[in-house]
Amino acid sequence: MKHLLIVAxxxxINTCTLRDAAQRGASQDIVEQVTCTVKTPFEAGPDDIRACDGILLGTTENLGYMSGALKxxxxxxxYRILEEKQGLPCALYIRAGTDGTGTRRAVESIVTGLxxxxxxxxxxxxxEWQDSFADQVEELSLxxxxxxxxxxV
Incomplete structure (x- = not known):
């Protein structure tokens, strides 16, 4: 069995909907050999990263940057996992009220370093919120x- 970590x-309410959609996508019946754990950024840490085979990150855009929780x-x-998890497959979704560019750039910079x-x-x-956002996150997670x-990957 492989393991997917979702850190969202x-x-x-809307971002909870996205988090739940991510979990649904990873837990579909066609995914038979991957388990999934969902944690908040405050709950997740180095041991969770070490134990996973892939990671999905979810964040809001806060003042043009990732959430303080994800940071x-x-x-x-x-630094605790820098040398251990190189090559870890990852994906990211950003709930951006306006642009999301700064948030994306900041996360990409960290992911590149890792x-x-x-x-x-x-x-x-x-x-503005669209119900299709949840479908897109579910597809990303799947x-x-x-x-x-x-x-x-």
Whole structure:
């Protein structure tokens, strides 16, 4: 069995919907050989990263940057896992009220330093809430889980 870690900052009803969609995507019946754990950035840490075969990050855009919670997760984990988890498959979704560019750039910079591998381009969910956002996150999570399961990442 392989393991997918979802680290999602979900301070609102809409971001909880996205987090739940991520879990649904990774837990679909067609994903048979991947288990999934969902944690907040404050709950997750280096041991969770060490135990996973892939990671999905979810954050809000806060003042043009990632959430403080996700930044805290990286601050507590970065140097402790830097040499251990190079090549870790990852994906990112951003709930951005306006742009999301600064948030994406900041997370990409950290992921580059960690030498993790993007399974696909980060997903930025911009503007007013749309129900389709949850479908997009579910598809992203399913893609990541199946990629891990099939060994294509």
């Amino acid at each position: 900052h979900a301070p609102s 805290d997760f990286f601050d507590r984990s970065y 030498r993790w591998r993007w399974v696909q381009e980060p997903l930025t969910l911009r503007g 893609t990541l889980a199946l990629s891990i399961e099939c060994g294509i």
